Amino acid sequence: MLNNEPTTIAEPEALAAAAPSDMEEALAPNATGAVAVLNILLAEGVDTIFGYPGGAIIPIYDALYDFKDQLNHVLVRHEQGGIHAAQGYARASGRVGVVFATSGPGATNLVTGLADAQIDSTPLVCITGQVFAHLLGTDAFQETDIINITTPVTKWNYQVTKAEEIPEALAKAFYIARSGRPGPVLIDITKNAQLQPFHFAPYKPCTHIRSYRPKPIVRTEYLQQAAALINQAQRPFVLWGQGVILGAAEQEFKAFIEKSGIPAAWTILGAGALPTNHPLNVGMLGMHGNYGPNVLTNECDVLIAIGMRFDDRVTGRLDKYARQAQIIHLDIDPTEIGKNVTTAVPVWGDCKETLPLLTALVEAKSHSEWHQRFQGYMAEEVDAVIKDELFPTGEELTMGEVLQQLNELTQGEAVIVTDVGQHQMVACRYARFNHSRSNITSGGLGTMGFALPAAIGAKFGAAERPVVAIIGDGGIQMTIQELGTIMQTGVDVKIIILNNRFLGMVRQWQELFHTRRYSFVDIASPDYVTVASGYHIAGQRVEAREDLAYGLRQMLEHPGSFLLEVMVAKENNIFPMVPQGCSVAEIRLR
Amino acid sequence: MSHQPDRQEYNITAYTENQVGLLNRIAIIFSRRKINIESLNVSPSEIEGIHRFNIVITETEDVVSKLAGQIEKQVEVLKVYYNTNADVIWQEMALYKVPTDVIAEKASVERLLRENGARAVVIRKDYTVFETTGHREETDALIAVLQPYGLIEFVRSARIAIIKGSNGFNSKLREFERREPGEDVAENEFLNSRDAVFTM
Numbered sequence: 001m002l003n004n005e006p007t008t009i010a011e012p013e014a015l016a017a018a019a020p021s022d023m024e025e026a027l028a029p030n031a032t033g034a035v036a037v038l039n040i041l042l043a044e045g046v047d048t049i050f051g052y053p054g055g056a057i058i059p060i061y062d063a064l065y066d067f068k069d070q071l072n073h074v075l076v077r078h079e080q081g082g083i084h085a086a087q088g089y090a091r092a093s094g095r096v097g098v099v100f101a102t103s104g105p106g107a108t109n110l111v112t113g114l115a116d117a118q119i120d121s122t123p124l125v126c127i128t129g130q131v132f133a134h135l136l137g138t139d140a141f142q143e144t145d146i147i148n149i150t151t152p153v154t155k156w157n158y159q160v161t162k163a164e165e166i167p168e169a170l171a172k173a174f175y176i177a178r179s180g181r182p183g184p185v186l187i188d189i190t191k192n193a194q195l196q197p198f199h200f201a202p203y204k205p206c207t208h209i210r211s212y213r214p215k216p217i218v219r220t221e222y223l224q225q226a227a228a229l230i231n232q233a234q235r236p237f238v239l240w241g242q243g244v245i246l247g248a249a250e251q252e253f254k255a256f257i258e259k260s261g262i263p264a265a266w267t268i269l270g271a272g273a274l275p276t277n278h279p280l281n282v283g284m285l286g287m288h289g290n291y292g293p294n295v296l297t298n299e300c301d302v303l304i305a306i307g308m309r310f311d312d313r314v315t316g317r318l319d320k321y322a323r324q325a326q327i328i329h330l331d332i333d334p335t336e337i338g339k340n341v342t343t344a345v346p347v348w349g350d351c352k353e354t355l356p357l358l359t360a361l362v363e364a365k366s367h368s369e370w371h372q373r374f375q376g377y378m379a380e381e382v383d384a385v386i387k388d389e390l391f392p393t394g395e396e397l398t399m400g401e402v403l404q405q406l407n408e409l410t411q412g413e414a415v416i417v418t419d420v421g422q423h424q425m426v427a428c429r430y431a432r433f434n435h436s437r438s439n440i441t442s443g444g445l446g447t448m449g450f451a452l453p454a455a456i457g458a459k460f461g462a463a464e465r466p467v468v469a470i471i472g473d474g475g476i477q478m479t480i481q482e483l484g485t486i487m488q489t490g491v492d493v494k495i496i497i498l499n500n501r502f503l504g505m506v507r508q509w510q511e512l513f514h515t516r517r518y519s520f521v522d523i524a525s526p527d528y529v530t531v532a533s534g535y536h537i538a539g540q541r542v543e544a545r546e547d548l549a550y551g552l553r554q555m556l557e558h559p560g561s562f563l564l565e566v567m568v569a570k571e572n573n574i575f576p577m578v579p580q581g582c583s584v585a586e587i588r589l590r
Numbered sequence: 591m592s593h594q595p596d597r598q599e600y601n602i603t604a605y606t607e608n609q610v611g612l613l614n615r616i617a618i619i620f621s622r623r624k625i626n627i628e629s630l631n632v633s634p635s636e637i638e639g640i641h642r643f644n645i646v647i648t649e650t651e652d653v654v655s656k657l658a659g660q661i662e663k664q665v666e667v668l669k670v671y672y673n674t675n676a677d678v679i680w681q682e683m684a685l686y687k688v689p690t691d692v693i694a695e696k697a698s699v700e701r702l703l704r705e706n707g708a709r710a711v712v713i714r715k716d717y718t719v720f721e722t723t724g725h726r727e728e729t730d731a732l733i734a735v736l737q738p739y740g741l742i743e744f745v746r747s748a749r750i751a752i753i754k755g756s757n758g759f760n761s762k763l764r765e766f767e768r769r770e771p772g773e774d775v776a777e778n779e780f781l782n783s784r785d786a787v788f789t790m
Contacts, residue, residue, distance in 0.1 A: 147611055148611070148614055151611065151614055151615050151618060152618050152622065155665070156665045156666075157611070158611075159610075159611075176665055209665065210668070210763075210766045210767050211606070211607050211665060211666050211667060211668045211766065212665045212666075333663070334659060334663075335656070335659040335660055335663050339656065
């Protein structure tokens with residue numbers, strides 16, 4: 001990317017001279033827009049920024065030079081890496097991720113990450129530089145209309161053209177990004193606004209916008225209706241999603257589950273909100289989820305959905321999805337209620353507030369016979385799928401056994417960051433999670449290339465926890481340049497590449513649904529260990545089962561980042577599977 | 591696309607802040623779903639600084655209610671209502687340019703214009719501009735009438751609509767401005783209070 005300066009550079013003094021002469025002394029300029037931006041970030045509690053400088057954001061980077069002790073700026077290798085890192089940071093820490101990028105290509109490189117954060121409800125504030133306000137619309141060097149480009153993929157965006165707008169715009173940005181259903185916000189700041197001196201009054205965070213209601217009032221009549229349905233249910237079933245994590249309602253959720261005794265299954269973004277080994281955790285939902293939760297979705301009588309959105313990968317064929325069940329839906333976003341499934345009882349609200357109220361109204365039960373149904377299906381799944389995946393007897397390594405061995409070593413304490421594809425499904429299915437905010441993956445958008453930068457961000461967001469990125473040989477090559485970020489920052493990220501020498505998930509579909517016509521899925525790889533060593537990152541390649549445990553131990557015990565490439569079977573498939581267009585009850589074990 | 595019998599015209603009314611870019615944010619909610627906006631009018635509302643969008647689409651109520659929810663979800667949108675044509679008073683305005691000599695020479699044209707409620711806005715030597723206001727069928731009818739007499743130009747405005755059952759937005763806005771608004775505002779309008787059914 002070019003970082004050439006535009007030929008006209010306005011001097012701050014020149015702009016100051018242009019300021020109104022009748023300005024009150026009390027309102028004398030005391031900061032430039034750029035300095036105000038950084039002071040606001042500090043006031044909002046920001047400690048880490050992921051970014052990449054360029055012409056239109058130079059004034060902010062110039063100001064940053066004086067803030068190096070207070071703000072940790074992580075120089076990434078590509079803006080997409082920057083925004084995925086901010087996503088990883090936000091998902092691991094629960095705080096707002098912050099990104100800096102320049103105008104034009106710098107800004108457009110954020111688009112994939114914005115779309116990812118929008119669909120996965122990740123709070124981000126992205127600050128992009130923009131050409132001088134007087135050049136807007138002139139096809140100036142590195143000018144793009146980033147506001148209109150990003151409108152569909154942001155919760156809110158705003159273009160600042162005067163320094164005085166900066167405090168209010170950024171205050172709103174942080175408030176909107178983190179409140180209600182979180183999401184990404186982009187603030188585009190023209191270069192003149194960054195350079196302009198203005199009167200920067202003591203910063204006031206935003207706490208209210210009249211046209212925006214992030215938190216609905218909880219209506220007790222719906223909670224009473226929900227409790228009545230739950231109390232009379234014979235086969236109630238809970239589905240939970242990331243809403244439990246975003247609402248920081250893990251304890252409230254656990255209390256509800258434990259009192260009501262209802263079996264609960266998770267979407268991939270909800271994983272970890274309840275520990276994997278909790279007796280009421282019956283497994284994963286969806287296309288490659290567990291057998292019982294899918295089949296029994298179509299046998300339960302009351303379905304309680306908590307902070308999830310009935311994505312098509314969860315529901316399979318919608319007109320055959322849980323038709324027999326009465327559905328109670330708890331969500332903070334009213335547009336999710338009734339969007340895909342017909343809801344009997346809508347519980348619109350923040351589940352941190354609604355769950356305790358519901359828990360108080362439900363009767364303590366155990367539903368032991370109903371639980372046995374899940375256990376029965378799990379036994380079948382272990383026999384047909386899981387046993388061979390985790391403890392294979394064939395010569396080739398499986399992805400599942402890598403996860404199994406990793407679980408043995410980390411004991412469920414690690415943050416697992418995954419990319420997209422077969423390895424992602426295996427990791428979500430088999431990784432053990434003791435804690436919330438442990439499973440970081442690109443769920444809704446399915447962004448290959450997400451994991452490596454997201455893992456970097458996750459480590460900055462949860463420095464005390466081990467962070468393990470699990471990535472396929474396709475995805476790693478999409479953002480492999482971020483090894484440079486690891487090299488330069490010294491961040492401790494463990495990288496496992498599960499290399500099956502295929503774009504495995506697409507190959508699986510081609511095998512199952514397209515008569516094995518393997519069209520452009522055999523992807524070649526570089527020697528990853530050599531590539532890593534070029535970045536001064538230690539690495540090891542594992543090709544045989546007897547070396548796996550040692551390799552994983554070596555990786556985890558290594559001080560600093562480590563890349564472990566594991567050569568796994570080329571043509572293994574992920575099962576169970578709900579084929580596209582089939583109902584969840586038609587899930588296939590093989 | 592197969593014909594769905596329950597599709598009909600809906601009038602979507604959105605009260606919004608006056609913000610650059612909001613028109614695009616609202617428009618893409620329709621275009622993303624490949625839904626054509628048949629009419630769009632943006633105007634001031636009864637409250638200074640609050641804008642009012644009138645959008646007309648032909649869809650099923652299920653789709654319209656979801657679209658309304660998506661619009662209301664936008665940060666700078668205060669409130670969204672959707673109504674069938676029966677629930678609103680609506681008007682569209684049309685202008686017709688015709689050669690003056692034809693009008694002057696043919697008394698029948700003058701009569702036809704009068705019958706259609708048209709009013710002359712400008713009369714010049716070479717052309718005359720007439721205006722009518724009414725429903726789509728009414729403004730359409732006059733096109734057919736004037737076509738044989740050399741209609742030079744025709745243009746019709748977007749639809750504007752007043753909701754019959756609305757008490758205006760003033761009291762609502764005061765609620766919005768409160769830090770902790772009352773239930774009526776904080777709870778959604780999608781809740782049909784009569785039979786307590788969540789219809790969104």
